[in-house]
Amino acid sequence: MANFPGTWMTESESVVYRVVPKCACSTIGQIMYYSDHGAFFDGDIHDAKTGIHKWALDDSKPLIERNVAAHQSYAFTCVRNPYTRILSSFFDKICGVQRNGKYYRGNLVPLLIQKYGIEVGDPESGFEFDQIKSFRRFLLFARDTIRWRRPMEPDIHWSAMSGHISTFIVNGGRYDSIFWTEKFNDGMQQVLDGIETKHPVDLAQIPRFNESEGHGPKRAHPVEDYFDDLSMHIVYEVYKKDFRIFKYDFENPANKMPIGEIDIDEVHAKLG
Structure with missing residues (x-):
């Protein structure tokens, strides 16, 4: 099947x-x-x-x-x-409290706090924490899951x-x-x-159904502030195909818009 x-x-x-x-x-x-x-x-x-x-x-x-x-x-x-997608994953899935009132995947956040030194803030203190530092550490974790499938399988x-x-x-x-x-x-x-x-x-x-809205901290800085040279390198290592095939601008995290047209035949050839 x-x-x-x-x-x-x-x-x-x-x-x-x-x-x-x-x-x-x-x-x-x-x-x-x-x-x-x-x-x-x-x-x-x-x-x-x-x-x-x-x-x-x-x-x-x-x-x-x-x-x-x-x-x-x-x-x-x-x-x-890919830049805004991984940022959104961080704020929603790692920092945010999910629909069931708990952190995403139960013990994931405590694991990240312990192993990667990530902070996520808490609602009591108005989510005050160093978002840039924490995000860059999360990026290392995301890379580890994708490249080596540890400390867990990569999340969808x-x-x-x-x-x-x-x-x-x-x-x-x-x-x-x-x-x-x-x-x-x-x-x-x-x-x-x-x-x-x-x-x-x-x-x-049609309203926008953003189910991740409102249960985590707001992004405090422009997108590009989260990505220094090293972070950009890590993002490219993991999402190289996404940038190339879907025509996004790897060089400039501040530009979220595509820089070319998606070639559907190329997508089928390269991903098939």
């Missing part, structure tokens, strides 16, 4: 989406849900067990596999600048986007479009123009 982890599909099978964590996935999932039902899922779309097909749900698996293997529906995914929120996106291709899927979070409306509109939806979607009216 081919394997399509992280793949979602509307119940109407109008569209197939490969989820890439930290790349507008909550908003995209809600748009897919809305396009079928004329209403948003009440809660975090990641918790939805009905109303949308997901590879993680046993009943959905054969439907997704059949659809993707035959390329019956429009298939797409969405990417984000900071493993490379090219890794997520390639599983779909390697197992026989093909993307019709890959767009940037930074130009979300343009990219999502292109998808909507390419499919038939039960309910019309007006992107101008």
